[in-house]
Amino acid sequence: MSETHQPTDDGSRDDEFEPVQVFPEAEEMDLRPGADDCYKCSTCDTNCPVAEVDDEFPGPKFQGPEQWRLKRQDDHDIDDSVMKCSNCMRCDNACPSEVPLSQMHNTARGEYVEENMSKLSREYWRNRLLSNYGTMARIGSKVPRLTNFVMGLTVTQVVNEKLLGITGERTFPAFATETFREWWEKRGGAAASRENARKARTRRDDSSADERKRVAYFHGCYSNYNTPEVGKAMVEVFEHFGYEVVVPDQRCSGTPMYANGMLDDAERAAETNVDELGAAIEEGADIIASCTSCSMSLRQEYPELFDFEDTEAVAEHTWEALEYLRVHEDLEDELADASVDSADVAYHTPCHARNQGLDGQTVELLSGIDGIDAHDVGDSCSGISGTYGWKTEHYETSMAIGEEMFEHMEQVDAEAGMTECPTCAMQMEHGTGYEIDHPLEILSAALVDGPEAGGGDAA
Amino acid sequence: MAIEDDVLVIGGGLAGATAALSAAERDATVRLISYKQSTLRHASGLIDVLGYDPTAVAGTGGEREGGEPTPLVDPFEAIPDLPEGHPYERVGLEAVRESLLFFDSVAGDAYAGDHTDANALVPTHGGTVKPTARYPATTAAGIASDPRSTLLVGFETLPDFDAPLAASHLEAAGVPFESRGVTLSFPGIERDDAKITRYAHILERDEPVDSGAGQTSARAALAHAIGAKLADESRVGLPAILGDDHADTVRRDLEERLGVDVFEVPMGPPSLPGIRLEDLLYDALEDAGVRVTTGVPVVDYESVDADGAGANRGQIDHVLVDRKRKRVPYSADQYVLATGGLVGKGVQSDRERVYEPIFDCHVAHSEDRYDWFVDEAFGEHPFAQFGLAVDRELYPLGADGEREFSNLRAAGGVLGGFDAPAEKSGGGVSLSTGYAAGAAAGEEVDR
Known part of the structure; x- marks a missing residue:
């Protein structure tokens, strides 16, 4: 602030009043200003999928601003109902007053786990296990066939249910026999991609043929260990547009960790990611995610919760895959000439995609491709919310929330599903038996493979 | 681009x-x-x-x-x-x-009022009447120019609508009908901070609830509780929580069970009719x-x-x-x-x-x-x-x-x-x- 803007007494009118900072500067994260913005319209509560099916959950308005005020009284602990929040973040999108609800929930949940949840309890270790899926997957995927065999055994499900509180109603997603990163290395890594991109630019007569268009792929855990076909599609589509892809070292985005209040785990993972992605940005790359919860985490939760050197730069440079192409290339024009031979799909927008302004995007883009239609199945939440629907005590809530989406999937004229979020995909498959693809797989089939190759597994 | x-x-x-x-x-x-x-x-x-x-x-x-x-x-x-x-x-x-x-x-069909240029007078949750040009079909049976006697039903866990108070306000406002209010407990809701979407969901999905005498469906239990209070009134007004996507189905089902017209009274924020x-x-x-x-x-x-x-x-x-x-x-x-x-x-x-x-x-x-x-x-x-x-x-x-x-x-x-x-x-x-x-x-x- 320059001196000329300092308030002075000279010339002020009698009724002039300047606000005074009465609270000391907060040492820790202080969300009081956000709490003060809440004018109690309860729009957030009407968007909460958990409160709609379970009146034991007092809703986002309580979990956020009201709890924040209560907590200012020293003898108040965080209410244990915070663990019923599924972290869908729909309340963020609802609030007309820009109260940072999900940030409040993440912070409250972290404090609850830190101070009120026994580190010896089954719940703590179960949650820690689930939220560190990436670590488990790294070990399991070393022997994918054995792991898949063991995880598929009835006895494993019984042990999970009884010992850990992980529902036996769901079947664990199978590990791929070759991870995305293994495929990527075998294919020649960044050097091969640079060459592919250069050829594509020449073929496309791209005026930027000599410049390097470059993106860094944040694949996340799931498309590395479970659905490498999504990662491959991403690489092929971006190379098709002349982008050199690099794949930095990375850890979990942190989403399942916030959802379980494991903020220390999330911070450790975020530090690695911000370091590695920050370095890629220095090298001229933008960050691309294929999972909308990963992109959400890098764009919103990192700057809300952490303060590393490059946190803001990573947030500013992170994009969802289709979003990036739409803004940087004439994607609609390119798709207008493309076709696939695919069945129509029932498309579900993940809640975290909505918060990034991506809700009509996939249906809009796919409607331009000859040979496929994507039918929107409405704005309900799938209900699984990552690790939430895997917990025995939340399984029924998760399925009750999902009921509306299942019904809409069955009403539309399609026998297969599509979404960007891996756990929404699990829920869609679990509720309907449909096979679920990622939009990038259709783009790859339409732009790279040509119509003969078909539209992914669903064709 | x-x-x-x-x-x-x-x-x-x-x-x-x-x-x-x-x-x-x-x-x-x-x-x-x-x-x-x-x-x-x-x-x-x-x-x-x-x-x-x-x-x-x-x-x-x-x-x-x-x-x-x-x-x-x-x-x-x-x-x-x-x-x-x-x-x-x-x-x-x-x-x-x-x-x-x-x-x-x-x-x-979701809205009524297009038959006339004149304003309709719709009762609100505070017991006032509001002049309006179009109103949700779910509120139509409640309009204040209609002289039929009215039972307003509120719920203990929904304090935004105090039915006895609203009924006496309506009478004080000079509406041309008799109006009475009762307060019930809502079947299937235990907590006093349940969201309006929870009420709507229970009714829309007609969830099983514990009526005290075994399990029954939510709408049957609600109709039963209202029926016990209904005297000779020819219509019943409820706060606007009767479902979300299928509000009309819920309302008609209650009408059939009660044998009288049922209408919704618009509420303050957050509002299902909105x-x-x-x-x-x-x-x-x-x-x-x-x-x-x-x-x-x-x-x-x-x-x-x-x-x-x-x-x-x-x-x-x-x-x-x-x-x-x-x-x-x-x-x-x-x-x-x-x-x-x-x-x-x-x-x-x-x-x-x-x-x-x-x-x-x-x-x-x-x-x-x-x-x-x-x-x-x-x-x-x-x-x-x-x-x-x-x-x-x-x-x-x-x-x-x-x-x-x-x-x-x-x-x-x-x-x-x-x-x-x-x-x-x-x-x-x-x-x-x-x-x-x-x-x-x-x-x-x-x-």
Whole structure:
């Protein structure tokens, strides 16, 4: 602030009043200003999928601003109902007053786990296990066939249910026999991609043929260990547009960790990611995610919760895959000439995609491709919310929330599903038996493979 | 590359949705972009056109009774006499009528009131009656001109609707029927902070509930509890929690079980009838092929001639949408600004000034902020009329009376010159200006 803007007494009118900072500067994260913005319209509560099916959950308005005020009284602990929040973040999108609800929930949940949840309890270790899926997957995927065999055994499900509180109603997603990163290395890594991109630019007569268009792929855990076909599609589509892809070292985005209040785990993972992605940005790359919860985490939760050197730069440079192409290339024009031979799909927008302004995007883009239609199945939440629907005590809530989406999937004229979020995909498959693809797989089939190759597994 | 459409509507409430629908009818490709959820979520779901003569509200004319303004019988008779600058004066009477016809065609059976020009009097949860032009079909059996005796039913866990109090208020207001209120416990709800969506969900899914004598369905249990209190009343009013997507099914089922008409009483925020209206409009947008983007704000714009000097800001080339720390351009031929008023945040204020945050369109207001309000809580507050001044084609005007931009129209609560809560005109202003702005934008593209 320059001196000329300092308030002075000279010339002020009698009724002039300047606000005074009465609270000391907060040492820790202080969300009081956000709490003060809440004018109690309860729009957030009407968007909460958990409160709609379970009146034991007092809703986002309580979990956020009201709890924040209560907590200012020293003898108040965080209410244990915070663990019923599924972290869908729909309340963020609802609030007309820009109260940072999900940030409040993440912070409250972290404090609850830190101070009120026994580190010896089954719940703590179960949650820690689930939220560190990436670590488990790294070990399991070393022997994918054995792991898949063991995880598929009835006895494993019984042990999970009884010992850990992980529902036996769901079947664990199978590990791929070759991870995305293994495929990527075998294919020649960044050097091969640079060459592919250069050829594509020449073929496309791209005026930027000599410049390097470059993106860094944040694949996340799931498309590395479970659905490498999504990662491959991403690489092929971006190379098709002349982008050199690099794949930095990375850890979990942190989403399942916030959802379980494991903020220390999330911070450790975020530090690695911000370091590695920050370095890629220095090298001229933008960050691309294929999972909308990963992109959400890098764009919103990192700057809300952490303060590393490059946190803001990573947030500013992170994009969802289709979003990036739409803004940087004439994607609609390119798709207008493309076709696939695919069945129509029932498309579900993940809640975290909505918060990034991506809700009509996939249906809009796919409607331009000859040979496929994507039918929107409405704005309900799938209900699984990552690790939430895997917990025995939340399984029924998760399925009750999902009921509306299942019904809409069955009403539309399609026998297969599509979404960007891996756990929404699990829920869609679990509720309907449909096979679920990622939009990038259709783009790859339409732009790279040509119509003969078909539209992914669903064709 | 900008994301391109013919018409871009900014704002997702009643005015924005109506503008987008009416532009889409003109064969334009239309996108509606909305940041946070609209004030429809707080709204009663009633579509008021003009409930009170503004001069009667101000005490400078019109009819008053006992110191209070009397409700207008026919809003359309009063519209031609509105002062210059009022949004209805700007669009004209015909546009108001056309927009209501348009609304009726979109709403279909979900709304009633299109059989007459006269205002209906709909009982509210406070036991007052509200003059309104269109009302959800679920409220239709409750209108106050209907002389049938009425039982109002409230629930212990929903303190926003005190049925006995509302019933005595209605009688005190002089309604032509007998009214009685009872309070019950709602089957299937244990906690006193359950959300209205929970009530709606239980009824809509007809969930099994524990009635005390074994499991039964929620609607059967509710009908049973009401039936036990029903004397010779010929209709029953319940708070507006009777379902979400299938409110009509829930209501009809209760009517069959009780053998009398059942109606909903509109509630304060958050409001299911408002949410249902929002759903109805967004379904219509999807059917009309309007592209909808939500959750991200429009934060700025660039003119065609960005380097051009100040005064005439000319033509908008594109707007910038903040998608989590990056600004994505959206371009269109025509733009409609429907971002709402002070509550919807289309008009904002700080200690220095009142302003429209996206395009910085001119908002007339006194320089002294102590002149923005009066001392009486329900007095004639100048801030209630803050908003954009527009010409008769709904182009916002600068302080000099010239159009701010050649391709920006404005509609709904962002407009100035009217006091929606006092004169009960919010819905009609949004509909008529949204309809007219959308139609003109769509036609301009076509040319």
